[in-house]
Amino acid sequence: MSTRYAALLRGIAPSNPNMTNDKLRGVFEGLGFDSVASVLASGNIVFSGRRSDVPTLERRIQRALHRELGIPGGTIVREHAELRALLDSDPFPGLTHGRGTYLTATFLKDGAQPPDRLPERSDPRARVVGFDDAARVFLAVIDNSDPGRTPDFMAWLEKTYGKDITTRTWLTVQRIVTKMES
Incomplete structure (x- = not known):
């Protein structure tokens, strides 16, 4: 199959x-x-x-x-099925991806250990919405109004998981699922 x-x-x-x-x-x-x-x-x-x-x-x-x-x-x-369930969970209720505010999904490599706890909000430009265990993904809202500065959350992800991660915008995740279903 x-x-x-x-x-x-x-x-x-x-x-x-x-x-x-x-x-x-x-x-x-x-x-x-x-x-x-x-x-x-x-x-x-x-x-x-x-x-x-x-x-x-x-x-x-x-x-x-x-x-x-x-x-x-x-x-x-x-x-x-993992990505479809993630979309169906609507982890960003009422929020819209836009030029200054990015809705992001940072995927961990399969087998990476999920976090014991979510990172503290040390940077006002990043708000972690949650971690989806099934899809192994961090969900965050990033203030991208100053594209020259990376929020601390993104630095924490790199420090903790190294290159075993990749980030996509929520719009890209939606497009990927749409393409999978066509």
Whole structure:
């Protein structure tokens, strides 16, 4: 039985000729996945394949990306059902993603330890809404009115989880799920 997945790739620069959507899709197709499609130009690939252990799938994809395209960044995979449930939970009730206020989802690599507690609000530009255990994702509202400054929350995530994370806007997560369902 086939399962629908999303691969969230870290460190993709669409201006790099080895990181274009067609080359990324080609790696996934070369691995034997079906219905491969990209969402935006920032390293979001949806695909179908036999049900698999997610950490094994992440390692397999990352090795192929590194071997074929020289992409050293991380690969985080989620099943459609996990992302659909996350959207259905409506973790940002009444809030709207906008130019100055970003609704964000920071995904942890499968197998990463969830937090014992959420970080304290040490930066007024970041408000952690919660952590969704099933999707292994931090949900936060980020004041992005000063794009030159990274909120302390984002620095805490990097310090705590290293490169085993990747952040997407809530709009991107919605687009990924829509593409998975089309």
